[in-house]
Amino acid sequence: MIAMKPKRIDSRANAGSSELALIAHIRRRASQTSRSGLRLGIGDDCALLAPRTGEELAVTTDLCIAGRHFRLDWHPAESVGHRALARGLSDLAAMGARPIAAFLSLGLPRELTVRSGRARPWVEGFLDGLLTLAEANKTPLAGGDLAESPLAFADIALVGAVPLGKALLRFGARPGDLLYVTGTLGGAAAGLARLTKLAGPPQIPPAPPPRIPKNLAELLAPHLYPQPRIARGRWLMHRRLATAALDLSDGLSTDLAHLCEESDVAAEVDSEALPIHPEATLKQALHGGEDYELLFTARPTVRIPRGIAGLPIARIGRIVTPRSGQPAVTLISSQGRRPLKPQGWEHFS
Amino acid sequence: MIAMKPKRIDSRANAGSSELALIAHIRRRASQTSRSGLRLGIGDDCALLAPRTGEELAVTTDLCIAGRHFRLDWHPAESVGHRALARGLSDLAAMGARPIAAFLSLGLPRELTVRSGRARPWVEGFLDGLLTLAEANKTPLAGGDLAESPLAFADIALVGAVPLGKALLRFGARPGDLLYVTGTLGGAAAGLARLTKLAGPPQIPPAPPPRIPKNLAELLAPHLYPQPRIARGRWLMHRRLATAALDLSDGLSTDLAHLCEESDVAAEVDSEALPIHPEATLKQALHGGEDYELLFTARPTVRIPRGIAGLPIARIGRIVTPRSGQPAVTLISSQGRRPLKPQGWEHFS
Numbered sequence: 001m002i003a004m005k006p007k008r009i010d011s012r013a014n015a016g017s018s019e020l021a022l023i024a025h026i027r028r029r030a031s032q033t034s035r036s037g038l039r040l041g042i043g044d045d046c047a048l049l050a051p052r053t054g055e056e057l058a059v060t061t062d063l064c065i066a067g068r069h070f071r072l073d074w075h076p077a078e079s080v081g082h083r084a085l086a087r088g089l090s091d092l093a094a095m096g097a098r099p100i101a102a103f104l105s106l107g108l109p110r111e112l113t114v115r116s117g118r119a120r121p122w123v124e125g126f127l128d129g130l131l132t133l134a135e136a137n138k139t140p141l142a143g144g145d146l147a148e149s150p151l152a153f154a155d156i157a158l159v160g161a162v163p164l165g166k167a168l169l170r171f172g173a174r175p176g177d178l179l180y181v182t183g184t185l186g187g188a189a190a191g192l193a194r195l196t197k198l199a200g201p202p203q204i205p206p207a208p209p210p211r212i213p214k215n216l217a218e219l220l221a222p223h224l225y226p227q228p229r230i231a232r233g234r235w236l237m238h239r240r241l242a243t244a245a246l247d248l249s250d251g252l253s254t255d256l257a258h259l260c261e262e263s264d265v266a267a268e269v270d271s272e273a274l275p276i277h278p279e280a281t282l283k284q285a286l287h288g289g290e291d292y293e294l295l296f297t298a299r300p301t302v303r304i305p306r307g308i309a310g311l312p313i314a315r316i317g318r319i320v321t322p323r324s325g326q327p328a329v330t331l332i333s334s335q336g337r338r339p340l341k342p343q344g345w346e347h348f349s
Numbered sequence: 350m351i352a353m354k355p356k357r358i359d360s361r362a363n364a365g366s367s368e369l370a371l372i373a374h375i376r377r378r379a380s381q382t383s384r385s386g387l388r389l390g391i392g393d394d395c396a397l398l399a400p401r402t403g404e405e406l407a408v409t410t411d412l413c414i415a416g417r418h419f420r421l422d423w424h425p426a427e428s429v430g431h432r433a434l435a436r437g438l439s440d441l442a443a444m445g446a447r448p449i450a451a452f453l454s455l456g457l458p459r460e461l462t463v464r465s466g467r468a469r470p471w472v473e474g475f476l477d478g479l480l481t482l483a484e485a486n487k488t489p490l491a492g493g494d495l496a497e498s499p500l501a502f503a504d505i506a507l508v509g510a511v512p513l514g515k516a517l518l519r520f521g522a523r524p525g526d527l528l529y530v531t532g533t534l535g536g537a538a539a540g541l542a543r544l545t546k547l548a549g550p551p552q553i554p555p556a557p558p559p560r561i562p563k564n565l566a567e568l569l570a571p572h573l574y575p576q577p578r579i580a581r582g583r584w585l586m587h588r589r590l591a592t593a594a595l596d597l598s599d600g601l602s603t604d605l606a607h608l609c610e611e612s613d614v615a616a617e618v619d620s621e622a623l624p625i626h627p628e629a630t631l632k633q634a635l636h637g638g639e640d641y642e643l644l645f646t647a648r649p650t651v652r653i654p655r656g657i658a659g660l661p662i663a664r665i666g667r668i669v670t671p672r673s674g675q676p677a678v679t680l681i682s683s684q685g686r687r688p689l690k691p692q693g694w695e696h697f698s
Contacts, residue, residue, distance in 0.1 A: 039405060043611075044519050045443040045595055046407035046509070056388060057406060058395035061506055063454045063494040094394040105412045105454075105504040145412040151499055155454040157410055157506035160395070170393050246394055262392075 022113055022123060023146065026104075029131045030141035037100035037161065038140045047142035049100050055161040057100075060091035066152040073206040074199045077125030078132075079224040080154075083290075085130045087249065088158035089137055089228035090292040094247035096168040096237025097160030099230065101142035102134055104156055107149030126154075129225075137230055168237050168245035168296070173263035177243050177297040177319040180304055182232050182311050185252060186280025189288020191223030194279075219279055226292045232308045233294060241304060245296035251289040253329065254342040259295065260319075260328040269317040269340060271333035286331070287343040371462055371472060372495065375453075378480045379490035386449040386510065387489045396491035398449050404510040406449075409440035415501040422555040423548045426474030427481075428573040429503075432639075434479045436598065437507035438486055438577035439641040443596035445517045445586020446509030448579065450491035451483055453505055456498030475503075478574075486579055515586050517594035517645070522612035526592050526646040526668040529653055531581050531660050534601060535629025538637025540572030543628075568628055575641045581657045582643060590653060594645035600638040602678065603691040608644065609668075609677040618666040618689060620682035635680070636692040 027042050035041065040048035051057055064084045066072055075083070085102060092099055112122040134141060139158070198210040212220055229247070236242045244263050248255050252269070260267050276285040297319055298304055307313055322328065327339030376391050384390065389397035400406055413433045415421055424432070434451060441448055461471040483490060488507070547559040561569055578596070585591045593612050597604050601618070609616050625634040646668055647653055656662055671677065676688035 040516075040518075045440040046409040046446065046516075048444075048511075048516055049406040049408060050513065051400070051406070053402070057398040057400070057508070059398060059450065059452060059491065059506070059508060060395040061452045061454050061492060061494055061504075063456065063496050063504070065456055065496055065498050068496060068498070091394040095397075097395065101408065103408060103410045103506060105410050107412065107414055107500075107502060142408065143410060145410055145504070147412050147414055147417060149414050149417070149500065149502070151456075151502075153456060153498070153500075153502070155410075155412070155494070155504035157408070157452060159406070159408060159508070162397075164399065167389075167395075167397055169389075 025124065026127060026141065029127060035140045036138065038142050041140060041142045047101060047103070049142070049159060051100065051161040054164055056164045056167070058092055058095045058097035058160040058162055058167060059157065060088050061155060061157045062087040062091070063155045064153060072152065072209070073202065074195055074209055075224065076209050076212070077122045078129030081126035081129030082133050082225050084154045084156055085133050086226050086228050086292060088156050089133070089139065089230060090247040090249060092158055092160040093229045093233035094168060094245055094294060095160070095162055096166065096233045096245075097162040098234060099137055099139035100159045100161050102139050102156060102158050103142060104130070104144035104154065106144065106146050107151060107153045109150060109152060110148055112152060137228065162237060166237050166240070168233065168242055170244055170246050170259055170262040173244035173259060173265050173297040173319045175265055175319055175321045176300055178300050178304070178315055179267060179269070179295070179297055179317040179319060180313050181248070181252070181275065181293055181295050181316050182229055182308065182313055183291070183293040184275045184277040185248070185291055185293065186285035186288045187222030187277035188226055188290040189223075189284035190277060190280040191220045195220055195223060222277065223290065226290060228292055229294050229311070232311060235308050236294070236296060241298050241302055242296040243298060245294055248291045248293045248295055249289055251287045251343070252285065252295070253287050253340050254289070255295055257328050257342045259297070260322070264322065265319045266322040266326065266328050266330070267317055267319050268330045268332055271331055273314060273316045275312065275314040275316070286340065374473065375476060375490065378476060384489045385487065387491050390489060390491045396450060396452070398491070398508060400449065400510040403513055405513045405516070407441055407444045407446040407509040407511055407516060408506065409437050410504060410506045411436040411440070412504045413502060421501065421558070422551065423544055423558055424573065425558050425561070426471045427478030430475035430478030431482050431574050433503045433505055434482050435575050435577050435641060437505050438482070438488065438579060439596040439598060441507055441509040442578045442582035443517060443594055443643060444509070444511055445515065445582045445594075446511040447583060448486055448488035448507060448509045450508045451488050451505060452491060453479070453493035453503065455493065455495050456500060456502045458499055458501060459497055461501060486577065511586060515589065517582065517586050517591055519593055519595050519608055519611040522593035522608060522614050522646040522668045524614055524668055524670045525649055527649050527653075527664055528616060528618070528644070528646055528666040528668060529662050530597070530601070530624065530642055530644050530665050531578055531657065531662055532640070532642040533624045533626040534597070534640055534642065535634035535637045536571030536626035537575055537639040538572070538633035539626060539629040540569045544569055544572060571626065572639065575639060577641055578643050578660070581660060584657050585643070585645060590647050590651055591645040592647060594643055597640045597642045597644055598638055600636045600692070601634065601644070602636050602689050603638070604644055606677050606691045608646070609671070613671065614668045615671040615675065615677050615679070616666055616668050617679045617681055620680055622663060622665045624661065624663040624665075635689065
């Protein structure tokens with residue numbers, strides 16, 4: 001690590017005062033987060049993490065690039081920071097892990113790190129969004145790297161801990177298992193559709209992201225501020241209820257196909273049973289990505305509650321024996337059966 | 350994590366066959382590396398790592414951006430991959446940690462992932478350099494992310510393990526301690542100076558990096574293929590000989606200033622005792638970065654050998670009491686004493 005050690009970079013010719021102020025800001029904010037499991041944070045060659053006896057570590061990294069995973073003319077800076085961290089936290093949730101530490105590598109054009117008129121620097125909004133979600137999930141920012149870059153991007157590594165051998169995995173679903181999903185589906189895709197309308201066509205130079213009217217804030221929240229399901233993943237892991245699990249990042253049709261492939265099974269989804277977000281269409285619920293809900297399977301003899309920690313759980317189908325030449329996932333509705341082909345999340349480019 | 354799960358991305362509209370082939374190539378190469386400590390690698394929502402009982406985890410991330418940390422018209426692809434990993438491995442070495450797993454996030458313009466005429470894709474050379482160093486240091490590639498990007502960059506997270514409470518830290522040096530360095534200094538800066546001469550002035554479009562003549566390969570190696578000192582760091586950690594340690598990434602003058610600041614001490618360096626690389630100048634030895642040697646302090650009563658595992662160790666000075674208004678680091682030579690100000694590593698931009 002380099003740049004989050006202010007003492008290491010203050011002598012560099014290119015370390016401007018705004019960069020130093022930014023690092024000081026990050027250290028100050030990072031030090032306020034609960035630090036269970038983090039023994040040594042920003043400042044040395046490495047961070048030191050101490051899992052509890054009998055735990056193993058879950059590690060995931062996620063890359064967000066401007067123009068591809070977010071757009072500077074669509075997404076408020078707070079949302080970009082939130083979403084960058086939410087992706088990795090959702091990966092931890094899908095394993096049933098508790099977060100221990102996050103590491104942020106940030107490449108930013110200079111204009112995003114300095115004050116523009118009366119507006120505060122973009123990066124401060126980004127950090128607010130990221131650190132607010134980090135604090136809500138007791139995830140200290142333990143290090144990272146920072147560099148000026150012609151392209152804005154963030155790479156986040158997340159480390160979590162899970163009791164040895166108890167992590168929720170993608171394989172393990174068996175024919176006869178029932179299929180469950182937390183929360184509702186399609187809300188993120190519906191929010192994104194509204195956001196693009198608000199933002200209008202691209203402008204040169206790019207316009208700042210649209211102001212979100214108060215009456216739309218709630219409708220856009222599933223897209224702008226998705227909530228990773230850490231507590232529900234840990235609940236499932238501790239009770240050993242799930243035979244397989246993953247998070248819905250690419251959309252139900254795509255992620256369920258992955259689960260089937262990893263477990264070597266097929267699945268049937270009951271269209272009428274889907275917990276479609278009130279603002280979303282069936283298509284958005286089936287194929288819209290970034291809902292970050294948990295999709296899991298359990299033996300039919302296991303009693304799954306109707307909700308975990310206040311979040312509803314819906315039974316949406318079942319695992320069946322795969323047949324060669326047949327689709328991995330079938331959608332069943334009152335109109336009959338049809339193959340559900342993966343049509344997941346696409347980038348913004 | 351997304352892109353290193355080929356089953357998750359093959360349904361995306363933008364996942365071309367070259368991207369899939371690349372991920373398959375990475376998975377194949379990654380699976381060949383020794384995997385002690387890695388329980389689950391590329392393929393699920395997270396990788397799972399199991400440190401041994403009584404160990405804690407050391408985590409570091411390092412960002413490399415084209416035009417800033419490397420240049421596509423200077424550095425062979427193999428060197429870019431090697432250097433990207435070497436930075437983080439050197440951070441682990443500086444803590445005395447053994448590597449457990451590496452995570453690679455890679456943003457690449459499309460032209461670097463496809464064949465150009467008879468030359469193989471740039472990214473294959475990058476991976477060769479990275480994975481060869483990973484294999485030499487028993488560091489499995491356990492996951493990561495991959496995305497098309499107008500700018501080439503790599504962010505690498507490294508996880509290592511070290512016995513609880515035994516990590517080498519930057520603070521702990523005390524007045525009276527002696528100052529040591531492994532290997533030689535300035536070789537990387539001397540190599541870089543030769544490389545820039547070979548490459549000549551920038552061209553539009555950028556020229557490919559220069560062919561390295563056989564007789565220069567050895568002289569350029571300290572810059573193109575620096576060797577992180579994992580074994581020496583672990584040797585120092587196990588024997589509890591060092592009171593403080595870090596790796597020389599920014600140059601002796603800069604890194605020693607950090608050690609002094611973290612330990613709240615001052616230091617004197619004996620100019621004549623410096624193990625200057627045979628091709629390097631005194632200035633390159635004092636200020637040239639990226640040698641990735643270990644700088645450490647030890648009590649004067651402790652016997653430090655003249656070498657560890659075949660690598661020489663030089664005693665280059667001592668730790669003294671800091672005085673207000675006095676420089677943190679003083680260089681002593683036959684011509685007298687002079688302040689050694691931090692003049693470390695600068696980016697290529």
